[in-house]
Amino acid sequence: DARVTQTPRHKVTEMGQEVTMRCQPILGHNTVFWYRQTMMQGLELLAYFRNRAPLDDSGMPKDRFSAEMPDATLATLKIQPSEPRDSAVYFCASGLVQRGVTSGRQGHRTGELFFGEGSRLTVL
Amino acid sequence: AQRVTQPEKLLSVFKGAPVELKCNYSYSGSPELFWYVQYSRQRLQLLLRHISRESIKGFTADLNKGETSFHLKKPFAQEEDSAMYYCALVNTGFQKLVFGTGTRLLVSP
Numbered sequence: 001d002a003r004v005t006q007t008p009r010h011k012v013t014e015m016g017q018e019v020t021m022r023c024q025p026i027l028g029h030n031t032v033f034w035y036r037q038t039m040m041q042g043l044e045l046l047a048y049f050r051n052r053a054p055l056d057d058s059g060m061p062k063d064r065f066s067a068e069m070p071d072a073t074l075a076t077l078k079i080q081p082s083e084p085r086d087s088a089v090y091f092c093a094s095g096l097v098q099r100g101v102t103s104g105r106q107g108h109r110t111g112e113l114f115f116g117e118g119s120r121l122t123v124l
Numbered sequence: 125a126q127r128v129t130q131p132e133k134l135l136s137v138f139k140g141a142p143v144e145l146k147c148n149y150s151y152s153g154s155p156e157l158f159w160y161v162q163y164s165r166q167r168l169q170l171l172l173r174h175i176s177r178e179s180i181k182g183f184t185a186d187l188n189k190g191e192t193s194f195h196l197k198k199p200f201a202q203e204e205d206s207a208m209y210y211c212a213l214v215n216t217g218f219q220k221l222v223f224g225t226g227t228r229l230l231v232s233p
Contacts, residue, residue: 033221042130042225043168043210056220091168097219113160113221115168 002026006092006116014124018080021119024073025094032075033113034060034067037089046090049075050097082123089118126151128213128224136230137201145196145227147185147211155213157194159185160223162208171196171209181205201231 005024013019025032034046047057047067057067064083069075079086093113127150137143149155159171172180174187174194185196194211211224 031219035223040225043223045220045222048220050219093168112170112173117167 002114004092004094004114004116006090006119008119009117010120010122012122012124013082015083016081017123018078019082019086019121019123020079021077021090021092021121023075023077023092023094023116025075025092026114027073029094029096029114031095031097032069033093033095034075034077035091035093037091037118043091046077079121082121084123087121087123089120091118092116126155126213126215126220126222128211128222130209130211130224130227132227133225134228134230136232138232139203140200143196143198143201143205143229143231145209145211145229147194147196147224149192149194149211149213151192151213151215153215155187155215157185157187158212158214158221159183159194159196160210160212162210164207168210201229203231203233205229206231 004026007022030051032049035043036046037043044059046060048055049069052069064079066078093115095113096111129148131146157174160168161171162168172178183196183198185194187194206229208226208228210226212221214221
């Protein structure tokens with residue numbers, strides 16, 4: 001069955017190194033989200049793409065993080081340079097936003113989000 | 125700005141006891157609310173959404189706009205309910221999904 005695939009599953013690196021995490025969304029989904037999971041903050045939204053266009057990356061530290069969707073089958077999250085405080089589990093999720101009626105008005109509706117297994121990053 | 129608050133990091137109950145996981149939100153528009161669950165060694169997955177008004181695995185959640193709450197309830201907890209539960213909100217315009225900090229539910233025998 002269709003699943004969101006994330007690589008790598010685990011990554012240990014040293015401070016200052018570049019880290020790239022990859023996500024393959026479910027075929028046909030038009031939205032991709034990147035979240036960071038920590039004990040203190042829970043699931044923080046880092047970036048959000050719809051139809052490959054970035055709609056919101058306000059939760060992402062711009063000086064070191066970047067997120068892209070070079071094509072519909074690949075989303076990337078890059079950290080350069082990495083720092084120990086970046087240690088966390090990074091989740092990618094994809095979903096389908098469709099036009100419909102919400103509260104009596106035309107708009108968009110987000111369907112269920114499907115999550116990858118996450119990439120556990122440790123920065124020493 | 126949209127915000128979701130889950131005040132309890134950990135909720136520990138005995139099997140058969142009632143469970144209520146609290147969720148409060150702040151959003152100026154008309155929100156859509158969800159509960160997602162992450163069982164041990166499994167992916168985060170949708171549990172239920174308020175527009176469906178359904179009961180999943182015995183859990184229900186009612187949107188209370190007056191109290192801006194969407195608490196998750198189950199009358200009799202089971203050990204297999206032990207998991208991490210996240211409340212989430214989507215703003216109807218932008219369709220950005222924002223999560224709370226999560227509550228870990230532990231159900232003991």
